[in-house]
Amino acid sequence: MAETYQRIVLASRPRGAVTADNFRLESVPVPALEEGQVLIRNHYLSLDPYMRGRMSAAKSYASSQQLDATMIGGTVGEVVASRHRSWQPGDQVNGMLGWAEMGVSDGAGLRKLDTARIPLPAFLGAVGMPGMAAWYGLNRIMQARAGETVVVSAASGAVGSVAGQLARLRGCRVVGIAGGEEKCDYVVKALGFDACIDYKAGRLEADLADATPDGVDAIFENVGGACLDAALARTNAFARVALCGLIAGYGGAAVPINNARLLLINRLTISGFIITEHMDCWPQGLRELGALVADGRITYRESVTEGLASAPEAFMGLLQGRNFGKQLVKLI
Amino acid sequence: MAETYQRIVLASRPRGAVTADNFRLESVPVPALEEGQVLIRNHYLSLDPYMRGRMSAAKSYASSQQLDATMIGGTVGEVVASRHRSWQPGDQVNGMLGWAEMGVSDGAGLRKLDTARIPLPAFLGAVGMPGMAAWYGLNRIMQARAGETVVVSAASGAVGSVAGQLARLRGCRVVGIAGGEEKCDYVVKALGFDACIDYKAGRLEADLADATPDGVDAIFENVGGACLDAALARTNAFARVALCGLIAGYGGAAVPINNARLLLINRLTISGFIITEHMDCWPQGLRELGALVADGRITYRESVTEGLASAPEAFMGLLQGRNFGKQLVKLI
Numbered sequence: 001m002a003e004t005y006q007r008i009v010l011a012s013r014p015r016g017a018v019t020a021d022n023f024r025l026e027s028v029p030v031p032a033l034e035e036g037q038v039l040i041r042n043h044y045l046s047l048d049p050y051m052r053g054r055m056s057a058a059k060s061y062a063s064s065q066q067l068d069a070t071m072i073g074g075t076v077g078e079v080v081a082s083r084h085r086s087w088q089p090g091d092q093v094n095g096m097l098g099w100a101e102m103g104v105s106d107g108a109g110l111r112k113l114d115t116a117r118i119p120l121p122a123f124l125g126a127v128g129m130p131g132m133a134a135w136y137g138l139n140r141i142m143q144a145r146a147g148e149t150v151v152v153s154a155a156s157g158a159v160g161s162v163a164g165q166l167a168r169l170r171g172c173r174v175v176g177i178a179g180g181e182e183k184c185d186y187v188v189k190a191l192g193f194d195a196c197i198d199y200k201a202g203r204l205e206a207d208l209a210d211a212t213p214d215g216v217d218a219i220f221e222n223v224g225g226a227c228l229d230a231a232l233a234r235t236n237a238f239a240r241v242a243l244c245g246l247i248a249g250y251g252g253a254a255v256p257i258n259n260a261r262l263l264l265i266n267r268l269t270i271s272g273f274i275i276t277e278h279m280d281c282w283p284q285g286l287r288e289l290g291a292l293v294a295d296g297r298i299t300y301r302e303s304v305t306e307g308l309a310s311a312p313e314a315f316m317g318l319l320q321g322r323n324f325g326k327q328l329v330k331l332i
Numbered sequence: 333m334a335e336t337y338q339r340i341v342l343a344s345r346p347r348g349a350v351t352a353d354n355f356r357l358e359s360v361p362v363p364a365l366e367e368g369q370v371l372i373r374n375h376y377l378s379l380d381p382y383m384r385g386r387m388s389a390a391k392s393y394a395s396s397q398q399l400d401a402t403m404i405g406g407t408v409g410e411v412v413a414s415r416h417r418s419w420q421p422g423d424q425v426n427g428m429l430g431w432a433e434m435g436v437s438d439g440a441g442l443r444k445l446d447t448a449r450i451p452l453p454a455f456l457g458a459v460g461m462p463g464m465a466a467w468y469g470l471n472r473i474m475q476a477r478a479g480e481t482v483v484v485s486a487a488s489g490a491v492g493s494v495a496g497q498l499a500r501l502r503g504c505r506v507v508g509i510a511g512g513e514e515k516c517d518y519v520v521k522a523l524g525f526d527a528c529i530d531y532k533a534g535r536l537e538a539d540l541a542d543a544t545p546d547g548v549d550a551i552f553e554n555v556g557g558a559c560l561d562a563a564l565a566r567t568n569a570f571a572r573v574a575l576c577g578l579i580a581g582y583g584g585a586a587v588p589i590n591n592a593r594l595l596l597i598n599r600l601t602i603s604g605f606i607i608t609e610h611m612d613c614w615p616q617g618l619r620e621l622g623a624l625v626a627d628g629r630i631t632y633r634e635s636v637t638e639g640l641a642s643a644p645e646a647f648m649g650l651l652q653g654r655n656f657g658k659q660l661v662k663l664i
Contacts, residue, residue, distance in 0.1 A: 053597075224592065246596050257589040260556065264575050264604040265385075272596040 004029055006308050007070045007100035014055055016252045018319060022055065023071070023312040031104055038087045038110070040095065040103050042077035045308070045329040046124035047315045048158070049222075052250040071099035071311075074129055076113065076120050077331075087112075094123045099311050101331055117294035125326035126300045127289045130158035133275040135285040137220050137242030138166050140278070141271045144240075146171030148217035151208070151234070153227040155196055156183040156301070158326035159244060162289070163220040164193050165298045172218075175211045177204070177227055179321045186324070190299060204230045215239075224248045224255040232259040232268070241270040250319055301325030336361055338640050339402045339432035346387055348584045350651060354387065355403070355644040363436055370419045370442070372427065372435050374409035377640070377661040378456035379647045380490070381554075384582040403431035403643075406461055408445065408452050409663075419444075426455045431643050433663050449626035457658035458632045459621045462490035465607040467617040469552050469574030470498050472610075473603045476572075478503030480549035483540070483566070485559045487528055488515040488633070490658035491576060494621070495552040496525050497630045504550075507543045509536070509559055511653045518656070522631060536562045547571075556580045556587040564591040564600070573602040582651055633657030 004027045011024035033039055054065040054072055065072055075098070079091040084107050087093070092113040097103030113123050125131060144150050150167040154160040155176025164174045164187070176187040176196035184196035195211040197204060208230050215236035221228050224246035232241075249255035262268060292298040303323040305314040311329045318327045336359045343356035365371055386397040386404055397404055407430070411423040416439050419425070424445040429435030445455050457463060476482050482499040486492040487508025496506045496519070508519040508528035516528035527543040529536060540562050547568035553560050556578035564573075581587035594600065624630040635655040637646040643661045650659045 228592075243596050246593060249593055254590065255592055257592045258586065260560075260587055260589040261578055261581055263602060264578050267604045267606055267609070269601065269603040270595060271601040272599045274599055277599070 005100065005102040007098070008308060008311055009068050010055060010065050010071055012067070013057055014052075018052065018055065018251075018312075018316050020312050020316075025309055030102060033081055033083045033104065035083050036106055037082075037104050038079050038084045038107065039081040040075075040077045040093060040097060040105060041080045041332065042075040042097055042101060042103065043330070043332045044076050044121045044124055045099055045311060045331060046074040046128070047311065047318050047327040047329065048074070048130070049245055049247050049250060049318065051315065052319060070103075072096065073098045074124055075100075075103070076123050092120060094128060099308065099329075101308055118290055121302060121304075121326075121328055122293055122300070124328060125158050125302065126162050126293050126298055127286060129275060130326065131162045131289045132282055132285050133159045133244050133273075134162035134166060134220070135289060136273065136275055136278055136281055137244050138163055139285075140281070141242035141273065142167075142218035142220065142240045144170065144172050144218045147173075149173045149175065149212050149214055150218045150220065151175050151177065151212070151216050151231045152193075152220040152222075153177040153231070154222035154245070154247065154321075155187045155191075155193060156325060157222065157323075158300070160220065160222055161187070161191055161300055161325065162298060165191055165292075167218075167220075168192050168194075169292070169297065173212075173214070175208070175216075177208070177223070177231075183324060186301065190301070199227060205233060208234055218242075220244065222247060225253070228255075228257060229259045232257070232262045235262060235266045235268055237266050239266060239268050241268060243270055243272040244275075247319065247321075302328050304328045304330050306330050337432065337434040339430070340640060340643055341400050342387060342397050342403055344399070345389055346384075350384065350387065350583075350644075350648050352644050352648075357641055362434060365413055365415045365436065367415050368438055369414075369436050370411050370416045370439065371413040372407075372409045372425060372429060372437060373412045373664065374407040374429055374433060374435065375662070375664050376408050376453045376456055377431055377643060377663060378406040378460070379643065379650050379659040379661065380406070380462070381577055381579050381582060381650065383647065384651060402435075404428065405430045406456055407432075407435070408455050424452060426460065431640065431661075433640055450622055453634060453636075453658075453660050454625055454632070456660060457490050457634065458494050458625050458630055459618060461607060462658065463494045463621045464614055464617050465491045465576050465605075466494035466498060466552070467621060468605065468607055468610055468613055469576050470495055471617075472613070473574035473605065474499075474550035474552060474572045476502065476504050476550045479505075481505045481507065481544050481546055482550045482552065483507050483509065483544070483548050483563045484525075484552040484554075485509040485563070486554035486577070486579065486653075487519045487523075487525060488657060489554065489655075490632070492552065492554055493519070493523055493632055493657065494630060497523055497624075499550075499552075500524050500526075501624070501629065505544075505546070507540065507548075509540070509555070509563075515656060518633065522633070531559060537565060540566055550574075552576065554579060557585070560587075560589060561591045564589070564594045567594060567598045567600055569598050571598060571600050573600060575602055575604040576607075579651065579653075634660050636660045636662050638662050
């Protein structure tokens, strides 16, 4: 077995946009296992927008990422050594082992995976945290019903793509918002959304109005700013907004809700949520998502870069929307 | 009986601020009653911020007030003639008869009042629509619990004063926001709030921070704009915002939520509501409010002007915060 492995730590906190300087690649020794521990070799690392919040010292919903510590992140991989009676070498597992080729766990938060019908990296996407965020927002906040119109921003992304497909499966009219013609084509043709608006085309409000002739009953919001305002402008009475992300503001830009007046006029409800605080929903949600992915009723797309050293660049691309689908780093 | 009565109609729609020109005082004949109708002499007319929205042609939560029709408004008064078997002359009633000395009703929406322990005009305030708005926001949206900190804007007003007192009664720390020292003194000394911030003093954010050392768990929002942003800045995780009004924007000013980022970071829920859409709650709410007012556990203050002709000026004052407590027009 290797005596060292590579990891990426937070070298400095970003001022505005994230830069390569904020990260540092290190070689560290593979630790000796203590009783009750398992050693895991990570096969895929998940890159997600929430990581941007953790990089700042400013108050966020979770404690900040420590400087000089391994960057936080979800991983899937394989147990390579175990001194824990619940885990055996060869077990495929999902955990939060961070931006690293290997990691040690005491089993807390580790999930055993069955890859018979679901590919390993899908447990970082549609059958993992992003899928659960979609499931929770749709089922617990938006409570979208057949015949209603649903808007999903960042529609080609890991969360938005699942949110929209789940809404379609329950009979909603689903309109996505994404950046660029290629992504919009994919959202409509591959994911089956009824329409998708290219926000980069510069006619967001008018295009969204055209695509939502009966107004909007529920919004799955990943972006904020102009995207959210445009969707709010189309709301019907009692529309619900699941606020999952504000990626438009992660670089420091202001993301005001200028259409706040509509919250009152249309009696809207907006709820911000963090999916890791609703673990009670995960067993049911993951069971449903797993079945839908295994049956091909939910499809997804991945942007995969190779090697741990590619993670910072891929992460910066994700924050700028350069990825297309779930952003992963393949480690092995 | 008089052969004519006076009413005020909407003469023109305001452009920005409401002006006296937007109203017209008229004398109209007292109509002959048809079978199933009652004639009511109004004793008090209620003036409320929501009327501003109705004066505009723009989309609002209710249909616009028609031009040349009697201005909408809640009233309390007495049945003076009846051809309806449920109503007798002398009955004291609450209805929506508008800015008028008299009115005809078929009984729909008419409520019989018992003034043995509650003064007649209180049914337009703490035991009427404003009280119910406070009750609903607190009980159904904010769900404030003992020990939590609650912020109430327009704290000396008809709605805010009741919202704050209800929150105090259930053991919350209650911090008001009001305009001017006199109102703030009243909110603390007469209404029993723990603190009240004078937004006109120009230190809203700092003063609110000082008054909420444990953060804010729930907000009853009547104003919007800077008031709401300041309260949001103090929120704890999972705080709830009942959005009842946006009076800061009723003259046309923008009322963005600049602290929208906190909706996600603190996993907030904001719900806009219109109390007349929740009539199922009124029997319980009015029973509770009536008992609290009769027992003196909820107090209130009224600004009363005399005569129907005083209504436009009083209404313009209300929109500018010149009233102090529930704004009424005494008609008889």
